[in-house]
Amino acid sequence: MIDQQASSSPRGDAVPPSTDGLVLDRVAIRLAGRQLLALDHRVAPGDTLTVMGPSGSGKSTLFAFVAGFLDPAFEAVGRVCLNGRDLTLLPPRCRRVGLLFQDALLLPHMSVGDNLLFALPANVKGSRQRRAAAEAMLSDVGLAGHFSRDPATLSGGQAARVALARTLLAKPEALLLDEPFARLDQDLRATIRDLVFQTIRARKIPAVLVTHDPADAQAAGSALVEIGSGEGTTV
């Protein structure tokens, strides 16, 4: 449950212009009367905050809070603001927060292109324009010409690229990366990791990365927070 006093602007009023990026403003989340985590952090556009912690420390819970689908079993206080908008009480579809997971989660009965068109916002009109937007995004992630591919025939790296393209098509203003490289083997992992962080920097998207791999944290290159003792510790 969100503490409405701590979240001062239920309609998404502007916070000061200095708060470009993703702001976790005095966020604390409790479960069954016990503090699970506390974070107070700003992620600048193009930067990635890495969150590490043992299983059960609250990493998925933090993402659920930022994305807007926190289970009512949790009590949360504090605000999450994105480029000057207070998201805290907005429904998930209004937040402009994109997610990348371990699995590409492509719909198997659709082509790669149709998976992308399915994710493309409805305000991109006209079938020709929609297809052009999807093809341009495929090209951006290194998969030009793969529009008609069957997802079942993609390699792990290609599927990860399609998942990135699908997330970016929704024009997210922030990205939550939930161990997106964990299923990839070592060489591929470095390649996809570089693609993701280059994209984040080039598009100036603030991101939060959950990982167990210190090499991911190093590649992300910005702040690292360790959770697990009820407090987030910036390292």
Ligand SMILES: Nc1ncnc2c1ncn2[C@@H]1O[C@H](COP(=O)(O)OP(=O)(O)OP(=O)(O)O)[C@@H](O)[C@H]1O
């Ligand atoms: N819907 C829920 N209701 C009650 N407790 C929950 C719920 N979801 C998760 N929890 C508990 O909240 C705590 C944090 O869970 P969370 O999934 O955020 O941890 P995590 O750090 O993401 O773990 P992992 O690394 O294993 O994915 C755990 O003790 C978990 O059992």
